[in-house]
Amino acid sequence: MSTVNVNGLRAAARKGFLEWLAATEADVVCLQETRVEHAQLPAPVAAPAGWHVTLVPANDRGRSGVALYSRTALDGVRIGFANEEFDAAGRYVEGDLGDITVASLYLPSGEVGTERQAEKERFMAAFLPYLVRRRAEVEAEGRELVVCGDWNIAHREADLKNWRDNRNHSGFLPDERAWLSRVFDEAGYVDVVRRLFPDVDGPYSWWSYRGRAFDNDTGWRIDYHISTPGLAGRAREARVERAASHDRRWSDHAPVTVVYE
Numbered sequence: 001m002s003t004v005n006v007n008g009l010r011a012a013a014r015k016g017f018l019e020w021l022a023a024t025e026a027d028v029v030c031l032q033e034t035r036v037e038h039a040q041l042p043a044p045v046a047a048p049a050g051w052h053v054t055l056v057p058a059n060d061r062g063r064s065g066v067a068l069y070s071r072t073a074l075d076g077v078r079i080g081f082a083n084e085e086f087d088a089a090g091r092y093v094e095g096d097l098g099d100i101t102v103a104s105l106y107l108p109s110g111e112v113g114t115e116r117q118a119e120k121e122r123f124m125a126a127f128l129p130y131l132v133r134r135r136a137e138v139e140a141e142g143r144e145l146v147v148c149g150d151w152n153i154a155h156r157e158a159d160l161k162n163w164r165d166n167r168n169h170s171g172f173l174p175d176e177r178a179w180l181s182r183v184f185d186e187a188g189y190v191d192v193v194r195r196l197f198p199d200v201d202g203p204y205s206w207w208s209y210r211g212r213a214f215d216n217d218t219g220w221r222i223d224y225h226i227s228t229p230g231l232a233g234r235a236r237e238a239r240v241e242r243a244a245s246h247d248r249r250w251s252d253h254a255p256v257t258v259v260y261e
Helices: 009-015 016-025 115-140 174-185 190-197
Strands: 002-005 029-030 050-058 066-070 075-079 092-097 100-106 144-150 223-227 235-240 256-260
Touching: 002 144, 002 223, 009 016, 009 190, 029 144, 050 092, 066 092, 066 100, 115 144, 115 174, 190 223, 190 235, 190 256, 223 256
Parallel strands: 002 029, 029 100, 100 144
Antiparallel strands: 002 256, 029 066, 050 066, 075 092, 092 100, 144 223, 235 256
């Protein structure tokens, strides 16, 4: 299973996303920031051979958007999390595949002192109770849940190369990090990649296009597989599919891939 913020699906497709999709061994790929409607996609992206595509655009055209690419059709697809402000914003979609519910999340990015940060805070306040409720529902059915996506928060100092310089920036604010701790400690979810790599810096999944951030691996780990404990226990390996060089990137994010038993 893989997750990646494509930073515009049409642009990513021109730069190498389709080649990556053809080569991946993932059964499900979760996309964020697609910024496109289905009718705007060329056929190889809208309906690639061997894939079922669930595309959820935002009502505001050209913004946000999430998608699920799966090798078998998903059952019970659900858009949003019963929130009037965000259900049409292209921020969340989930579907059932066997005994697992897979979700693609694009949490707002925020900017300190602006309405964007207020929007992010409203989203977090509404989303945590949903995570609590949804975990109880799926586990009562004998199922597991994994929320893959761009959570736009680096949880720990190990998740951000230049953490000292970013303590007052959105994505590493104390309140944001404390909220993500509540997802783990109170709601009982597991950061799957961190569980597999407990004592390393990174592995980072996003690097700014500015300067030499990618070449110097000056990155952020903000793209997560966050799952119920049962599924986390089935994770056998994980990797960030970092491009071989700056010019071979097709997004400012890299796919985060986990192999589940």
